[in-house]
Amino acid sequence: MTSPDPTSQADLHPEVDALAAAGQGSGIFDEHHPPADELISDCVHCGFCLPTCPTYALWGEEMDSPRGRIHLMKMGKEGAVELDDTYAQHFDACLGCMACVTACPSGVQYDKLIEAVRPQLERNHRRSLPDRLFRGMIFILFPYPSRLRVAAVLGELYRRLGVRSLVHRTGAIRLLPARLQAVEALMPPAQLRHLATRTPAVTPAVGTTRRRVGFLTGCVQRVFFADVNQATVRVLTAEGCEVVAPASQRCCGALSEHAGREPEALQRARELIDAFADAEVDTIVSNVAGCGSSLKEYGRLLRDDPEYAERAAAFSAKVRDVSELLAELEPVAPRHPIEARVAYHDACHLGHAQGVRSQPREVLRSIPGLQVTDIPEAEICCGSAGIYNLVNPEPAEELGRRKVEHVLSVQPDALATANPGCLLQIRRYWPGELPMFHPVELLDASIRGVDPVAAAGSRGRPALDARTSEPGTF
Amino acid sequence: MTTYTEEYRALVAQTGGGQVTEAFRREVAAAVGPGGLISEPAQLRTYECDGLTGYRVVPALVVLPVTTEEVAAVVRACARHRVPFVARGAGTGLSGGALPVADGIVIGLARMRAIRSVDVADQRAVVLPGVTNAEISAAVAQHDLYFAPDPSSQVVCTIGGNVAENSGGAHCLKYGFTTNHVLALTFVSPDGEVVTLGGDAPDQVGPDLRAVVLGSEGTLGIVTEVTVRLLRRPEAVRTLVADFPDPGSAGDAVSDIIAAGIIPAAVEMLDELAIEACEKAVQAGYTLGCPAALVVELDGVGAEVDEEFQRVQEICRANASTNIRIADDAGERARIWKGRKAAFAAMGRISPDYFVQDGVIPRTKLGSTLTRIREMSDAAGLRVANVFHAGDGNLHPLVLYNGAVAGEAERAEHLATAIVELCVEQGGSITGEHGVGSDKACSMTAMFGPEDLTVMARVRAAFDPQGICNPGKVLPTPRLCGERPGPYRPHPLEAAGLIERM
Numbered sequence: 011m012t013s014p015d016p017t018s019q020a021d022l023h024p025e026v027d028a029l030a031a032a033g034q035g036s037g038i039f040d041e042h043h044p045p046a047d048e049l050i051s052d053c054v055h056c057g058f059c060l061p062t063c064p065t066y067a068l069w070g071e072e073m074d075s076p077r078g079r080i081h082l083m084k085m086g087k088e089g090a091v092e093l094d095d096t097y098a099q100h101f102d103a104c105l106g107c108m109a110c111v112t113a114c115p116s117g118v119q120y121d122k123l124i125e126a127v128r129p130q131l132e133r134n135h136r137r138s139l140p141d142r143l144f145r146g147m148i149f150i151l152f153p154y155p156s157r158l159r160v161a162a163v164l165g166e167l168y169r170r171l172g173v174r175s176l177v178h179r180t181g182a183i184r185l186l187p188a189r190l191q192a193v194e195a196l197m198p199p200a201q202l203r204h205l206a207t208r209t210p211a212v213t214p215a216v217g218t219t220r221r222r223v224g225f226l227t228g229c230v231q232r233v234f235f236a237d238v239n240q241a242t243v244r245v246l247t248a249e250g251c252e253v254v255a256p257a258s259q260r261c262c263g264a265l266s267e268h269a270g271r272e273p274e275a276l277q278r279a280r281e282l283i284d285a286f287a288d289a290e291v292d293t294i295v296s297n298v299a300g301c302g303s304s305l306k307e308y309g310r311l312l313r314d315d316p317e318y319a320e321r322a323a324a325f326s327a328k329v330r331d332v333s334e335l336l337a338e339l340e341p342v343a344p345r346h347p348i349e350a351r352v353a354y355h356d357a358c359h360l361g362h363a364q365g366v367r368s369q370p371r372e373v374l375r376s377i378p379g380l381q382v383t384d385i386p387e388a389e390i391c392c393g394s395a396g397i398y399n400l401v402n403p404e405p406a407e408e409l410g411r412r413k414v415e416h417v418l419s420v421q422p423d424a425l426a427t428a429n430p431g432c433l434l435q436i437r438r439y440w441p442g443e444l445p446m447f448h449p450v451e452l453l454d455a456s457i458r459g460v461d462p463v464a465a466a467g468s469r470g471r472p473a474l475d476a477r478t479s480e481p482g483t484f
Numbered sequence: 485m486t487t488y489t490e491e492y493r494a495l496v497a498q499t500g501g502g503q504v505t506e507a508f509r510r511e512v513a514a515a516v517g518p519g520g521l522i523s524e525p526a527q528l529r530t531y532e533c534d535g536l537t538g539y540r541v542v543p544a545l546v547v548l549p550v551t552t553e554e555v556a557a558v559v560r561a562c563a564r565h566r567v568p569f570v571a572r573g574a575g576t577g578l579s580g581g582a583l584p585v586a587d588g589i590v591i592g593l594a595r596m597r598a599i600r601s602v603d604v605a606d607q608r609a610v611v612l613p614g615v616t617n618a619e620i621s622a623a624v625a626q627h628d629l630y631f632a633p634d635p636s637s638q639v640v641c642t643i644g645g646n647v648a649e650n651s652g653g654a655h656c657l658k659y660g661f662t663t664n665h666v667l668a669l670t671f672v673s674p675d676g677e678v679v680t681l682g683g684d685a686p687d688q689v690g691p692d693l694r695a696v697v698l699g700s701e702g703t704l705g706i707v708t709e710v711t712v713r714l715l716r717r718p719e720a721v722r723t724l725v726a727d728f729p730d731p732g733s734a735g736d737a738v739s740d741i742i743a744a745g746i747i748p749a750a751v752e753m754l755d756e757l758a759i760e761a762c763e764k765a766v767q768a769g770y771t772l773g774c775p776a777a778l779v780v781e782l783d784g785v786g787a788e789v790d791e792e793f794q795r796v797q798e799i800c801r802a803n804a805s806t807n808i809r810i811a812d813d814a815g816e817r818a819r820i821w822k823g824r825k826a827a828f829a830a831m832g833r834i835s836p837d838y839f840v841q842d843g844v845i846p847r848t849k850l851g852s853t854l855t856r857i858r859e860m861s862d863a864a865g866l867r868v869a870n871v872f873h874a875g876d877g878n879l880h881p882l883v884l885y886n887g888a889v890a891g892e893a894e895r896a897e898h899l900a901t902a903i904v905e906l907c908v909e910q911g912g913s914i915t916g917e918h919g920v921g922s923d924k925a926c927s928m929t930a931m932f933g934p935e936d937l938t939v940m941a942r943v944r945a946a947f948d949p950q951g952i953c954n955p956g957k958v959l960p961t962p963r964l965c966g967e968r969p970g971p972y973r974p975h976p977l978e979a980a981g982l983i984e985r986m
Contacts, residue, residue, distance in 0.1 A: 051837075053832075054537070054829060054838075055535060055537045056576060057574050057641075058826075058829055070594030072531050073522075085526065089528070091525070091526040115828075116829050288963060290788045327528055380718040
């Protein structure tokens with residue numbers, strides 16, 4: 011099955027006839043996988059999800075809580091409501107953090123429900139023109155490393171030529187709409203030497219080969235966090251893995267899937283499966299929580315595709331977060347001490363969506379001298395949530411500041427988290443400069459015998475009374 | 485008909501009668517600002533029920549105030565326009581206490597969630613009503629203090645709701661209910677006055693109106709600030725799970741423990757079905773297939789706890805316990821409680837629908853009552869899971885059914901009601917802690933005579949003469965409780981112009 015160019019908005023309408031229509035689509039939803047009645051009826055309205063829902067924490071409103079949203083889905087299926095802006099806004103406001111899935115005692119699969127609703131909104135609800143343009147811009151840029159590299163160079167010019175400090179000094183930045191301000195503020199600094207870096211197609215293991223693993227290099231990750239990818243490859247090879255990173259791999263479709271752009275997500279999934287088809291690996295490793303979570307969903311995403319359904323399920327079964335794989339492997343590479351107190355931040359798509367919580371901590375604890383600290387209110391999202399902090403900058407900012415307050419409260423020397431989005435989000439609101447790492451970077455440093463926390467100096471730990479009134483600067 | 489007195493009928497007939505007009509809406513909006521007002525139909529529907537989903541009424545408006553002054557201003561507008569209002573916390577209640585009233589408004593307190601102050605030396609804290617029960621304990625844990633009442637929904641239910649329902653929990657056997665842990669309330673009366681009930685001192689001067697309001701299920705006014713008492717964490721806590729071959733033996737063990745002079749912090753019982761659901765939900769390590777498991781927790785001074793813990797194990801073994809699991813550390817204890825506390829919500833794992841019932845029986849009748857419930861369950865062809873606070877005889881039978889099967893919901897409701905009536909027949913009561921709310925108002929006559937109900941209605945009318953504060957809850961409305969409306973006869977108070985009927 012060939013799919014149209016995924017960037018075109020008009021092509022978000024799938025060929026419904028060609029796809030099996032499971033469930034009884036009714037009410038305001040179409041017949042293509044509406045939220046299933048049996049999943050909706052699992053919710054007994056007990057409210058245990060409320061305290062872990064970021065939007066309920068912010069606004070205290072039923073319709074912006076998981077059970078409220080499920081209630082809205084039920085009404086949607088009954089046709090008791092209109093699919094209008096009011097209805098859509100409550101699903102758009104959901105971060106998709108899946109904290110409610112962790113909290114639910116009845117096992118409600120809110121992840122499946124929200125992922126069924128989002129494509130319905132994309133197909134059946136017409137957003138305002140500025141909203142469509144803004145979302146379109148995101149999806150024309152982010153899933154394309156080549157375009158991101160151009161953007162990164164422009165961003166660096168903007169910074170280095172003094173334009174950035176000028177627009178901030180004159181206050182001109184505040185003339186921009188909130189969403190564009192968010193883009194401006196979240197754009198990470200690019201290290202120009204990294205822009206030319208590519209992960210080799212095959213990197214042999216150091217010493218005896220214990221595993222042959224595939225490696226997803228990511229989009230934002232490979233452009234702005236190329237050093238994390240290099241660290242990942244070094245750690246994996248040091249632990250006896252031969253690392254295969256097919257050069258043909260493109261975006262995994264996670265951003266598209268989480269935004270409800272189903273045909274685009276499906277096409278990207280197919281292409282990625284093809285890219286790894288000849289890799290001959292038992293394990294496919296991701297070092298980005300959001301991507302890994304999506305890869306593990308390929309089986310479900312492509313369930314209607316006769317050509318890919320089986321391959322997708324087999325692919326998903328092989329996917330591991332890098333910390334899962336490292337926790338599985340008995341460490342062979344010697345570790346050198348890093349004397350530091352490191353706060354570990356659970357990325358939602360790792361903790362809630364993949365249930366991976368203990369492994370990254372184990373990986374960090376394998377470093378001598380390193381003290382791993384949990385952050386209070388760890389279950390609440392930092393507000394990054396894929397493209398959420400770009401399309402919903404105001405609640406994202408409140409959540410970001412809230413998270414920073416909690417990180418500050420444990421006075422860490424550094425922060426570790428396994429998702430670039432969380433890292434950028436927390437850094438944006440951090441008062442001063444906190445050394446931030448992917449757990450695998452710390453492990454890499456430990457194996458190489460360097461101490462990146464000490465290298466960052468004492469500026470890492472701000473005074474406890476530091477508050478987040480001014481966004482952090484890079 | 486002698487169920488109700490004429491005075492009672494006249495008193496409960498007062499139910500506001502005002503409408504949510506444009507003028508009213510403007511007044512309320514002026515009080516809370518546009519961001520505090522919810523009026524879109526789809527949004528209003530998400531407030532149509534609380535944790536009891538069987539009853540649904542869409543409110544005309546939802547208001548989300550953030551200060552006592554805002555609550556008072558909204559209530560004053562309601563009083564002026566005779567518009568009924570219903571206070572709502574987290575909406576986790578299981579008796580429909582926060583069920584909206586048609587043509588009335590919901591005053592949601594979910595945005596009032598600050599902890600005002602903590603007084604460590606005097607062991608008290610001042611909190612706003614939207615703070616969750618568990619947040620209070622979390623906020624004072626660093627001082628080695630905690631808030632004792634622990635309803636199973638404590639991670640989500642709010643202190644405002646706890647005050648309204650006088651909530652208990654697993655540990656109320658030893659520590660008592662919310663009323664034993666609340667010193668003072670800031671209270672907005674149904675005419676919009678703000679008063680303080682109770683005070684910082686443990687003993688009150690004058691009639692204890694704090695105690696009257698506590699447990700009145702939101703029918704006397706709205707509490708906007710709560711001064712809670714905090715307890716020092718016990719030096720030692722020991723927890724075990726004992727399996728029994730049948731519920732009767734477990735019940736006997738509970739009686740023997742109490743008879744031995746031991747007051748456990750908690751004694752909980754789960755039956756086979758309840759264990760199955762808990763294990764599916766949270767894998768707390770209960771024995772699958774075990775007909776009855778007791779969770780016994782002791783706390784207090786180390787030496788005393790150790791000695792009594794040995795005695796409890798002996799008593800369990802003497803009552804044919806087949807296995808005793810002892811929690812070795814805090815993590816293990818937390819797992820045991822997580823399983824127990826998720827029990828209701830976990831029923832979704834083994835049944836599409838269920839009724840949570842709440843009744844009380846004398847502790848000595850545990851075994852025989854459970855046998856009767858089993859017989860009734862078999863006769864009705866419906867499964868009943870039992871989770872309960874065995875120490876104080878508070879039963880929570882869960883009647884499982886499938887709403888998609890025609891007639892099953894009615895049969896389940898009938899069985900649930902029959903079980904509560906069985907409790908009263910055994911010398912118990914219709915509710916232990918979930919409250920009367922909308923669900924059990926009609927059952928009040930099973931427990932109280934006409935004069936009792938009349939006195940309750942007089943108290944309520946003294947606070948709320950217009951009948952605008954959570955009307956239709958707790959006190960039975962004769963017309964809605966199977967009684968056909970009779971010919972109108974004016975009440976003497978009505979004839980005297982002291983009250984009026986809308």
